[in-house]
Amino acid sequence: MHELGILINIAETITSIAQEQGIQEIQTLVLEIGELSPVVPHYIEECYPAAVHDTILENTELKIELVPGIGKCRSCGETFNVVKHHAQCPVCSHSAFDVLSGKDFIIKEIIAR
Numbered sequence: 230m231h232e233l234g235i236l237i238n239i240a241e242t243i244t245s246i247a248q249e250q251g252i253q254e255i256q257t258l259v260l261e262i263g264e265l266s267p268v269v270p271h272y273i274e275e276c277y278p279a280a281v282h283d284t285i286l287e288n289t290e291l292k293i294e295l296v297p298g299i300g301k302c303r304s305c306g307e308t309f310n311v312v313k314h315h316a317q318c319p320v321c322s323h324s325a326f327d328v329l330s331g332k333d334f335i336i337k338e339i340i341a342r
């Protein structure tokens with residue numbers, strides 16, 4: 230489980246952003262997690278309270294927005310949900326595809342109080 234380390238990094242990043250911008254208190258932190266990113270939303274939620282303890286995020290609400298993993302079949306061009314279709318094109322059964330979305334894990338928004 231690497232989510233704790235990721236969250237500690239995020240807390241550090243946000244602490245320096247807040248210092249730069251003179252933000253005293255953060256109300257909500259919005260993270261965007263792609264279905265195909267190596268980050269597991271459930272673990273993020275679980276680790277969050279421990280990771281932000283004694284940081285600027287201590288009393289901040291965590292919001293996670295999930296981005297569906299969408300792939301485009303290299304054989305027939307069909308776009309499909311990679312997770313739902315087990316990484317196989319539902320039209321031609323090819324398993325070679327390009328990922329169009331859902332690969333990333335980003336800090337989407339920091340809402341100051």
Ligand SMILES: [Zn+2]
Pocket residue numbers: 302303304305306307318319320321322323
């Ligand atoms: Zn296909």
